């Protein structure tokens with residue numbers, strides 16, 4: 001087992017750092033540009049010079065950058081970027097500036113691509129230039145560069161990608177079908193037990209599937225140490241990525257200041273965050289090695305891959321790939337299935353239509369299975385619409401360029417941060433009429449057959465960085481939606497007086513787009529459904 005990490009003390013440090021405005025969520029950008037002491041004034045002056053030099057260098061070769069809203073001196077467009085759901089603002093800007101826009105924050109050029117063509121031309125066809133990730137000074141200090149979603153495009157990232165692509169390819173995803181069914185049966189049972197917090201139930205389902213694939217590890221509760229560590233780690237990385245959340249990210253030279261100087265508490269936080277990351281990498285793999293040595297290991301990617309590991313470097317690469325898998329996947333299906341529950345509460349007609357289709361196939365006397373998929377086009381369309389309607393990662397993760405480039409007559413400097421706005425592509429009213437309406441029928445043709453729409457791949461990102469978990473999601477989402485809808489009924493919850501509790505149906509987030517908390521009633525559809533659930537988990 002890896003070194004014990006004192007998570008309580010890390011959480012206290014995060015809290016303290018927030019109070020000291022080293023780390024805040026959501027932050028007020030102004031906090032970081034208002035000098036409050038002489039030392040801050042010095043930092044600000046040095047930062048100004050740094051940004052001006054950077055800005056000049058980025059303007060170099062005579063060509064102009066893509067258009068975008070004009071920013072303020074030094075801080076650039078910092079105040080134009082909303083802290084919540086920034087993809088909506090970028091989509092609005094597309095109407096004025098076109099499919100490719102650029103803005104700047106403290107000298108950092110940010111390019112936003114808003115059409116499938118621009119994304120194909122740059123992120124797919126020029127993947128060799130556009131597949132890096134930006135580094136944030138806090139990530140460097142916390143040594144988080146190993147985490148695949150934010151790793152630079154170096155050899156270690158390539159090794160990790162190779163391991164995940166191999167373990168998660170379509171044929172491998174098929175072998176997890178029995179496990180997906182079993183974990184969904186457990187989820188159904190927890191949902192009808194009515195803990196009152198379906199998000200907890202979804203989180204446990206999500207980590208149970210991921211930990212099973214990666215390590216053959218059975219998650220018994222949401223308090224599981226490996227699960228909590230991964231979740232803490234991912235949430236920290238998301239918070240630290242928010243523009244303006246860490247002063248050192250905006251003024252990178254601060255990282256060179258000596259630790260004893262006041263205002264450098266972020267360095268202590270970074271050191272502890274590094275320990276958290278190491279625990280995500282090593283903790284579960286140590287468990288697998290121990291289980292292998294005493295003969296109790298279950299089939300998993302780890303067991304398969306450890307047989308081929310001969311050097312410490314290979315073991316480290318594997319530990320990083322698997323740690324990335326279970327941490328990267330920790331919130332994704334929770335967001336998608338929460339959206340499903342919201343849709344079923346807000347649109348009873350969708351629930352009715354899907355259940356009618358399912359009953360036609362199963363007769364209501366058995367649970368649906370993968371073999372039924374070709375007879376369930378509305379259900380497939382519903383899954384696709386869930387991924388489109390409130391896509392969970394509308395801006396994917398930022399890519400970065402490793403060379404200067406010219407596109408459509410615009411200059412895109414090396415080191416630019418490049419975001420693809422999937423929201424504007426999948427909410428383009430010319431392709432998806434009434435884009436904000438949840439309408440599974442848009443994915444069906446006039447004969448009711450499912451339409452395979454290549455633009456829908458946008459939900460999984462782009463080029464060499466496309467989500468390696470996408471084939472798993474295809475298998476996992478279909479069976480989860482089929483089992484949930486065939487056995488359960490969703491409706492608005494009622495208060496003590498029997499009045500319906502209103503559901504706003506709002507979403508929030510800046511990196512991950514998820515429904516705001518809401519209450520709902522979840523009950524078995526009928527006695528037969530209850531018996532099917534009970535029999536499935538026995």
Ligand code: HEM
Nearest residue numbers: 148149328329332393396397459460461462465467469473
């Ligand atoms: C509904 C579910 C999911 C969605 C919508 C989703 C979407 C995405 C997106 C948009 C990216 C960024 C791609 C880019 O930068 O261009 C990504 C990256 C990633 N995803 Fe997923 N994902 C999902 C589930 C999963 C699962 C289940 C796993 C693992 C089993 C996973 C593992 C990863 C990893 C490791 C990366 C980083 C890839 C890299 O940077 O090279 N994801 N995902």
